[in-house]
Amino acid sequence: MFIQAITLFPEIFKSITEYGVTGRAHQKNIWRFSAINPRQFADNKLGYIDDRPFGGGAGMVMMAPPLFAAIEEAKKAFSGSLKNRVIYLSPQGKPLNHAKVQELAQLDNLVLLCGRYEGVDERVLEHAVDEEISIGDFVVSGGELPAMMLMDAVLRFIPNVLGDIESAQQDSFVNGLLDYPHYTKPTEFQGMKVPEVLKSGNHTLIAQWRLKQSLKRTLTRRPDLLEKRNLLPQEIRLLQEIEQEAKATEQSIS
Numbered sequence: 001m002f003i004q005a006i007t008l009f010p011e012i013f014k015s016i017t018e019y020g021v022t023g024r025a026h027q028k029n030i031w032r033f034s035a036i037n038p039r040q041f042a043d044n045k046l047g048y049i050d051d052r053p054f055g056g057g058a059g060m061v062m063m064a065p066p067l068f069a070a071i072e073e074a075k076k077a078f079s080g081s082l083k084n085r086v087i088y089l090s091p092q093g094k095p096l097n098h099a100k101v102q103e104l105a106q107l108d109n110l111v112l113l114c115g116r117y118e119g120v121d122e123r124v125l126e127h128a129v130d131e132e133i134s135i136g137d138f139v140v141s142g143g144e145l146p147a148m149m150l151m152d153a154v155l156r157f158i159p160n161v162l163g164d165i166e167s168a169q170q171d172s173f174v175n176g177l178l179d180y181p182h183y184t185k186p187t188e189f190q191g192m193k194v195p196e197v198l199k200s201g202n203h204t205l206i207a208q209w210r211l212k213q214s215l216k217r218t219l220t221r222r223p224d225l226l227e228k229r230n231l232l233p234q235e236i237r238l239l240q241e242i243e244q245e246a247k248a249t250e251q252s253i254s
């Protein structure tokens with residue numbers, strides 16, 4: 001996958017191209033990255049690419065001509081591929097979720113337009129951007145951090161980016177449930193113990209315990225996920241068990 005960010009701050013992307021699993025995979029050329037600074041397409045010597053908004057009001061707006069030029073420059077790399085997407089990171093976009101991450105992981109080229117100031121001239125969004133994506137219902141000062149969150153989430157599903165692809169497959173949301181709790185050494189710390197079943201070596205029992213914990217967490221933290229899911233008979237049985245246990249705990253307290 002080739003990811004290009006259109007950004008006034010290319011240096012920020014070092015944190016994803018040089019660190020952690022994404023950094024290692026970038027060094028091995030498993031994915032490629034390039035930043036395009038729209039200032040190189042400014043029509044003035046000082047490199048201004050923003051101006052005051054028509055109609056007045058606070059803040060500055062990123063101008064259309066340098067952004068159109070930057071997107072055109074990025075598209076030169078598509079070279080015949082049909083699996084490309086130009087995305088504007090925006091609080092007004094569709095919220096990023098697991099399904100969208102998996103969809104984007106199938107593409108060859110991603111162009112991520114990172115806004116600053118009050119955002120970008122609307123004509124860019126209408127005519128040069130395929131899709132707007134949000135990282136949540138809050139506003140940050142620029143599109144670079146949202147772009148890197150999207151990149152990190154997508155890259156986890158590119159073959160060989162993670163040492164062990166299974167670890168991504170077990171994560172929350174992948175099978176429509178939240179992940180189960182994890183423990184490591186020591187087996188006891190300040191009186192807090194690791195659940196016995198995890199030390200039993202019985203893989204069937206461990207898998208069943210983990211599934212039950214996933215269901216329990218999803219039920220208490222994100223019941224909306226369970227509503228969307230076609231539950232398997234084993235999952236229905238475990239959920240019944242969880243409800244009975246919760247009732248028994250309530251009764252013992254009252």
Ligand SMILES: C[S@@+](CC[C@H](N)C(=O)[O-])C[C@H]1O[C@@H](n2cnc3c(N)ncnc32)[C@H](O)[C@@H]1O
Nearest residue numbers: 089090091115118119134135139140142143146
């Ligand atoms: C200060 S924000 C502009 C917000 C814009 N005036 C609005 O209210 O929709 C500057 C840039 O940060 C990025 N940004 C801010 N919040 C975001 C979010 N929740 N998701 C994705 N990008 C975001 C966008 O690229 C945006 O152009």
